[in-house]
Amino acid sequence: MADGDRMDAIVVGAGPAGVTAARELAGAGLAVVVLERGPYPGAKNVWGGILYHRPTEDLLPGYADQAPLERPIIEQRYQVLTDDALLGVTYRSQRFAEPPHNAYSVLRAEFDRWHAGTAEAAGAEVYPEFTVTDLLWEDGRVVGVTTGDPEGELYANVVVLADGANSLLAQKVGLHREWAPLEQALIAKELIALPPGTIEDRFNLPTGMGSALEIFGESTWGLLGYGFIYTNKESLSVGTGALLHDLIDSGRNVNDMLDRFKRHPAIAPLLAGGETVEYSAHLIPEGGYNRMPQVYADGVVVVGDAAGFVNPLNREGVNLAMLSGKFAAQAIAEATERDDFSAASLARYRELLDESIVIQDLYKIRNVTDFAHARPHLLRDYPALASDMAREYLSVDGLSKKEKQRKMARMARGLPKGRLLRDAVGALRALT
Amino acid sequence: MATALIREQAQRARILDPAAIEAKLALNAYNVDRQRAHIRIIDHDVCLQCERQQCINCCPANCYSPRDDGRVLFSYEGCVECGTCRIVCHVYDNIEWTYPRGGFGIQYRFG
Numbered sequence: 001m002a003d004g005d006r007m008d009a010i011v012v013g014a015g016p017a018g019v020t021a022a023r024e025l026a027g028a029g030l031a032v033v034v035l036e037r038g039p040y041p042g043a044k045n046v047w048g049g050i051l052y053h054r055p056t057e058d059l060l061p062g063y064a065d066q067a068p069l070e071r072p073i074i075e076q077r078y079q080v081l082t083d084d085a086l087l088g089v090t091y092r093s094q095r096f097a098e099p100p101h102n103a104y105s106v107l108r109a110e111f112d113r114w115h116a117g118t119a120e121a122a123g124a125e126v127y128p129e130f131t132v133t134d135l136l137w138e139d140g141r142v143v144g145v146t147t148g149d150p151e152g153e154l155y156a157n158v159v160v161l162a163d164g165a166n167s168l169l170a171q172k173v174g175l176h177r178e179w180a181p182l183e184q185a186l187i188a189k190e191l192i193a194l195p196p197g198t199i200e201d202r203f204n205l206p207t208g209m210g211s212a213l214e215i216f217g218e219s220t221w222g223l224l225g226y227g228f229i230y231t232n233k234e235s236l237s238v239g240t241g242a243l244l245h246d247l248i249d250s251g252r253n254v255n256d257m258l259d260r261f262k263r264h265p266a267i268a269p270l271l272a273g274g275e276t277v278e279y280s281a282h283l284i285p286e287g288g289y290n291r292m293p294q295v296y297a298d299g300v301v302v303v304g305d306a307a308g309f310v311n312p313l314n315r316e317g318v319n320l321a322m323l324s325g326k327f328a329a330q331a332i333a334e335a336t337e338r339d340d341f342s343a344a345s346l347a348r349y350r351e352l353l354d355e356s357i358v359i360q361d362l363y364k365i366r367n368v369t370d371f372a373h374a375r376p377h378l379l380r381d382y383p384a385l386a387s388d389m390a391r392e393y394l395s396v397d398g399l400s401k402k403e404k405q406r407k408m409a410r411m412a413r414g415l416p417k418g419r420l421l422r423d424a425v426g427a428l429r430a431l432t
Numbered sequence: 433m434a435t436a437l438i439r440e441q442a443q444r445a446r447i448l449d450p451a452a453i454e455a456k457l458a459l460n461a462y463n464v465d466r467q468r469a470h471i472r473i474i475d476h477d478v479c480l481q482c483e484r485q486q487c488i489n490c491c492p493a494n495c496y497s498p499r500d501d502g503r504v505l506f507s508y509e510g511c512v513e514c515g516t517c518r519i520v521c522h523v524y525d526n527i528e529w530t531y532p533r534g535g536f537g538i539q540y541r542f543g
Binding site: 251280 | 448456463529532543
């Protein structure tokens with residue numbers, strides 16, 4: 001304890017960011033508690049399902065021997081659906097099949113519980129079943145948290161807000177306003193049980209290995225988002241999602257979208273005979289760099305999803321969350337040495353973020369969402385055109401090759417004049 | 433008046449297959465807090481001004497349903513605590529949204 005009943009730090013939320021912050025703080029010899037609203041860490045947490053190895057190994061050396069992992073991911077498939085067709089590219093590498101693996105499929109309820117144990121082993125206290133309803137203030141500084149009843153008040157030098165995509169607490173601190181529909185994506189997911197051998201047969205996998213599929217286009221009615229299938233040991237994580245703004249605009253329901261995806265003739269055979277054992281839905285903060293909230297104030301820092309540290313383009317979130325937790329802990333440890341928990345002192349957290357891939361990557365892709373959102377035809381017209389051209393090319397129907405070539409060129413010319421060029425230039429600008 | 437009401441209701445979004453959601457929610461583990469609803473519609477009359485009532489179709493757990501009188505019925509038992517409705521209702525800001533008390537609500541076994 002830093003000072004009587006006052007902790008050095010309170011972490012709100014036992015997800016990847018909060019647990020990493022707690023473990024690092026405890027490792028630095030600070031008194032830290034984690035308050036988790038679920039009955040166990042992970043009970044409220046959802047993701048698609050891919051954990052990258054290297055960033056996890058950097059924070060938790062040797063974790064792969066202990067953590068509950070599902071399958072090493074040895075291939076990535078990017079696919080596009082039209083009404084009746086599927087096009088795609090696959091990258092599979094034998095190198096991904098050998099340790100150190102690049103990535104694993106993981107189930108959060110199991111992983112997060114295990115992960116919280118690493119913070120406890122370092123000396124942090126993790127208390128489930130505590131919902132923090134508000135912060136405690138003194139002279140405009142955050143000095144603690146409350147669960148809403150008088151006995152539920154807890155004081156600390158710094159509060160780490162790791163309360164996830166909704167982060168009601170960061171809003172109470174005034175660090176950001178309510179999220180807008182353009183800043184959040186909504187995902188619905190099912191866990192579909194299948195025997196391991198069936199999964200390996202259907203996805204052409206060696207025993208124990210896994211595949212990750214991301215599927216654009218009609219998987220989301222062409223809305224900005226995608227469908228996914230990730231292989232677990234004895235189940236598939238199957239989901240779809242889109243920007244909340246687009247769901248509102250189109251009047252679509254995300255579960256209707258998921259069911260339609262599952263029924264697609266190119267997808268249904270992969271799932272056939274599977275039994276759904278859980279249904280989940282979650283927001284993903286995708287506002288990115290341009291809409292990032294202030295991440296520190298007097299006596300408080302914001303980490304992980306609560307701060308919007310998600311890279312939707314590269315399917316990264318948990319690794320960024322963990323890194324942000326680490327930097328928050330480092331900044332708090334330094335602030336503790338200075339005995340100064342003001343915003344100016346905690347600004348060190350932002351400095352560490354700025355020097356890392358968390359901010360650098362988010363800055364790099366800052367215009368991607370706006371680029372794609374301004375072009376609703378991207379995931380509708382191009383897949384349809386590519387499918388039409390591929391079908392023409394592959395159909396042997398008596399037309400000469402020269403006639404076929406002309407026909408395919410006519411298809412491409414059906415696009416509005418100059419659109420392809422404008423989109424290509426726009427994509428380059430957004431990505432470089 | 434009746435025609436206006438029908439027209440207004442036609443603009444409301446509809447989940448294509450609400451029964452499918454209900455069947456999926458039945459697979460989930462919940463510890464429902466019978467003492468306290470963690471979400472509530474603040475003023476049911478405000479919903480009458482909302483033309484599209486997107487809370488109804490955006491909720492992934494089918495917690496919002498249209499009432500015959502044009503208002504919206506909310507039930508929290510199947511809520512997955514995603515936060516969608518709160519953000520969807522940004523124009524009228526008519527949803528009071530909190531988390532369930534500690535230990536209550538959805539309990540993902542896989543996530």
